[in-house]
Amino acid sequence: MTSYAVCADVGSTFTKASVVELAGGALVGSAAVPTTSDSDVLRGLDAAVGRAAAGLDAGAVAGAPWYVCSSAGGGLRLAVVGYEELVTARAGQRVGLSAGARVVHVAAGRLDGAAVAALRAARPDVVLLVGGTDGGDAEVLEFNGARLARARWRVPVVVAGNAEATPGVVEVLAGRGVPVWSAGNVLPRIGVLSPASARAAIREVFLRHVIGGKRLSRGRRFGELVRAATPDAVLAGVEVLADRTGGDLVVVDVGGATTDVYSALTPDERDAGPAGEAAGSLWRARTVEGDLGVRWSAPGVVRAAVEERMITDDERVVLAERADRLAGLPGWLPADEADRAVDRRIAVLAATIAVRRHARPGPAGDRTGRDLRDARLLIGSGGVLRHARPDDAAAVLAAVLADHAGGWALPRAARAVVDVEYVLAAVGLLAPQWPDAAAGLLGRWSAAG
Numbered sequence: 001m002t003s004y005a006v007c008a009d010v011g012s013t014f015t016k017a018s019v020v021e022l023a024g025g026a027l028v029g030s031a032a033v034p035t036t037s038d039s040d041v042l043r044g045l046d047a048a049v050g051r052a053a054a055g056l057d058a059g060a061v062a063g064a065p066w067y068v069c070s071s072a073g074g075g076l077r078l079a080v081v082g083y084e085e086l087v088t089a090r091a092g093q094r095v096g097l098s099a100g101a102r103v104v105h106v107a108a109g110r111l112d113g114a115a116v117a118a119l120r121a122a123r124p125d126v127v128l129l130v131g132g133t134d135g136g137d138a139e140v141l142e143f144n145g146a147r148l149a150r151a152r153w154r155v156p157v158v159v160a161g162n163a164e165a166t167p168g169v170v171e172v173l174a175g176r177g178v179p180v181w182s183a184g185n186v187l188p189r190i191g192v193l194s195p196a197s198a199r200a201a202i203r204e205v206f207l208r209h210v211i212g213g214k215r216l217s218r219g220r221r222f223g224e225l226v227r228a229a230t231p232d233a234v235l236a237g238v239e240v241l242a243d244r245t246g247g248d249l250v251v252v253d254v255g256g257a258t259t260d261v262y263s264a265l266t267p268d269e270r271d272a273g274p275a276g277e278a279a280g281s282l283w284r285a286r287t288v289e290g291d292l293g294v295r296w297s298a299p300g301v302v303r304a305a306v307e308e309r310m311i312t313d314d315e316r317v318v319l320a321e322r323a324d325r326l327a328g329l330p331g332w333l334p335a336d337e338a339d340r341a342v343d344r345r346i347a348v349l350a351a352t353i354a355v356r357r358h359a360r361p362g363p364a365g366d367r368t369g370r371d372l373r374d375a376r377l378l379i380g381s382g383g384v385l386r387h388a389r390p391d392d393a394a395a396v397l398a399a400v401l402a403d404h405a406g407g408w409a410l411p412r413a414a415r416a417v418v419d420v421e422y423v424l425a426a427v428g429l430l431a432p433q434w435p436d437a438a439a440g441l442l443g444r445w446s447a448a449g
Helices: 041-052 058-062 085-098 111-119 139-150 166-175 196-212 223-227 229-247 298-307 315-326 337-359 390-401 424-430 437-441
Strands: 004-010 014-021 026-034 065-069 078-083 100-110 126-129 157-159 180-182 227-228 248-254 259-264 284-289 375-381 415-418
Touching: 004 041, 004 058, 004 424, 014 157, 014 424, 014 437, 026 041, 041 065, 041 223, 065 223, 065 229, 065 424, 078 196, 078 227, 078 284, 085 100, 085 126, 085 196, 085 284, 100 111, 111 415, 126 139, 126 196, 139 157, 139 166, 157 166, 157 196, 166 180, 180 196, 180 375, 196 223, 196 227, 223 227, 227 229, 227 424, 229 248, 229 284, 229 375, 229 424, 229 437, 248 337, 248 390, 259 337, 284 337, 298 315, 298 337, 315 337, 337 390, 375 390, 390 415, 424 437
Parallel strands: 004 065, 065 227, 078 100, 078 126, 126 157, 157 180, 248 375, 375 415
Antiparallel strands: 004 014, 014 026, 248 259, 259 284
């Protein structure tokens, strides 16, 4: 009997499901349905899997393992509390993004009453508490841990700062009933970023606390099925692809509410310099633009395009009116050529601005820009690209590659493709247990390098 795996992504707008043949990694079925977050997301998930498995051996599919990721209900909201804004707080923010979180608040230094109030107002699902290199400052980390404990904090906390101070901070928080996890220091030495331990801890908190806390489904089944936040799964898929191609690559995922950009770069002399970057570099990284999306966040795209001087006043008036309508119609699909032109234009602006922000250097002395000159593959994702006509999707990615006014390092010779079958999340979900199947799903791109 053929062995299958079911992979699914429960998104804020659509639930996508795929059935993968484990021997070789062939994609044998896929489907997408609207996410049923207004009732129970399992309704949509089961419907999507049923459609994806139509025509396949029912017995084999019934016994297949399920691998599910989710960004429904707003995904994973993370707050970072660090020692110093330009070093440990920034390092924590980068680690949070790599863990699939949307960073909704960043604080630095000792938390006073106003800072705790601002932290509460951000409504994070998880707090990443960092500060101090190993053997360095411990006072701020210890102070902030005690401050949260006294504040009757109940949101889960991951402590990932000075290794010598972390056990004591965890003990103080746990003693006051705060759900708390210990992780390795995200910045053990100046310029050295170590994300793996904190990323794993954030993933565990997401699975154990966040999924159930969003009340997306009744009962325990959905929580037991979900294995990762969607952006975490996609970044894992990007990492597998980067390892197979051996070259730099970029992924731009244009969603209804956010546009995420992922890049995998090869460490080289680009990280050299008089002092390097104090907060360290992540060569495989993600940024999320919460104001850029083609449905919920369409008005934010228009505002950002005005700030970037990418549209005229006349176009702004037209696009703003359409964007306001799209924000209230997350499931809308274009019906004619005029609709497709608007959808394409908003997608072009969202993708281009998101990649600009991901790659563009900051102010003088800030080396946070991503050097994408050597990227040999640009992958477009998101429903607006997957369901578009091939020429429309190609036009969106071509605009990104031709953005000479963006102030960032353009890829010099990148091949542009669309993840039409939505395999990157499935690759990330399968890779830990079924690496050959994950690699098989990427076969179409492996020669791109």
